[in-house]
Amino acid sequence: MDFITETVLPKLREIATGDKPPVVPVVPLKGVIGNMGPMRKGLTLEGTAEILERAFKVKRADAVALVINSPGGSPVQSALIAKRIRSLAAEHDKKVIAFCEDVAASGGYWLAASADEIIVDDNSIVGSIGVISSSLGFVEAIKKIGVERRLHTAGESKSFMDPFLPEKKADVARLKEIQGDMHESFKDYVRERRADKLADDPKLFTGAFWTGRRAVELGLADDTGEIRETLRLRYGERVRMPVFKQRQGWLSRRFGAKSEADVGIWADSLICAVEERLIWDRYRL
Numbered sequence: 001m002d003f004i005t006e007t008v009l010p011k012l013r014e015i016a017t018g019d020k021p022p023v024v025p026v027v028p029l030k031g032v033i034g035n036m037g038p039m040r041k042g043l044t045l046e047g048t049a050e051i052l053e054r055a056f057k058v059k060r061a062d063a064v065a066l067v068i069n070s071p072g073g074s075p076v077q078s079a080l081i082a083k084r085i086r087s088l089a090a091e092h093d094k095k096v097i098a099f100c101e102d103v104a105a106s107g108g109y110w111l112a113a114s115a116d117e118i119i120v121d122d123n124s125i126v127g128s129i130g131v132i133s134s135s136l137g138f139v140e141a142i143k144k145i146g147v148e149r150r151l152h153t154a155g156e157s158k159s160f161m162d163p164f165l166p167e168k169k170a171d172v173a174r175l176k177e178i179q180g181d182m183h184e185s186f187k188d189y190v191r192e193r194r195a196d197k198l199a200d201d202p203k204l205f206t207g208a209f210w211t212g213r214r215a216v217e218l219g220l221a222d223d224t225g226e227i228r229e230t231l232r233l234r235y236g237e238r239v240r241m242p243v244f245k246q247r248q249g250w251l252s253r254r255f256g257a258k259s260e261a262d263v264g265i266w267a268d269s270l271i272c273a274v275e276e277r278l279i280w281d282r283y284r285l
Helices: 002-017 045-056 074-093 108-112 141-144 169-197 214-216 227-235 250-254 263-281
Strands: 026-030 063-071 096-103 117-120 126-127 207-209
Touching: 002 045, 026 045, 045 063, 045 074, 074 108, 074 169, 096 108, 096 227, 096 250, 108 126, 108 169, 126 214, 141 214, 207 214
Parallel strands: 026 063, 063 096, 096 117, 096 126
Antiparallel strands: 126 207
């Protein structure tokens, strides 16, 4: 009887009266941002463009909800996805509400900033407005195992930050210059999107991160809440929240890969998995 009361009767009432419930499409943006290899899909513009288009084209929707759970990744893909969200919001005249789950940090916060409103949990990790680059040095390791490194380049900067060569001061200075440019772009975007909401705090753009409750105080977020409760409160108990997710092929679902024969792909995936875990682990408290 509950199924008939809760599902069948409301549907019949809609058909008879034309009284359709409000709709807020939901787009999950979860995972590390950027290309993570053939077996592990990160968030990219290529992978999210179709679902974003479909969500924003829902005619009866006044708003689109983004559910963000990301520790960041590629600043380029973060910027491209954020730009596409703003472009579609303007094209379809829809408000964008971001709901941050466990983490919306670094590039994950870049995505959140594309929304008109940011809702967080009290304990969400939010912020980390900065740029990071990490690598390993194998100079001493290859000496110990007796490996001779042979490298030939045309152009003095082609061996930039080579992990098998001693680190050069000029390379580090150049890397910091590039990081500085990216950081400025990130800060400019947050300032543009959050405008006068941001608190006057010197730590805001240092790469520091905070809990959701503190992020609201700093102006990095607007309020605390949960998606179902928040949307029902704003749009009514009957609001529908269809989820638009990226489709995966059968092999990707079964094996996590496009090809089960290529051993090199599996090895590459293992490396990507380690890198992905390291990115997530910065914010696992």
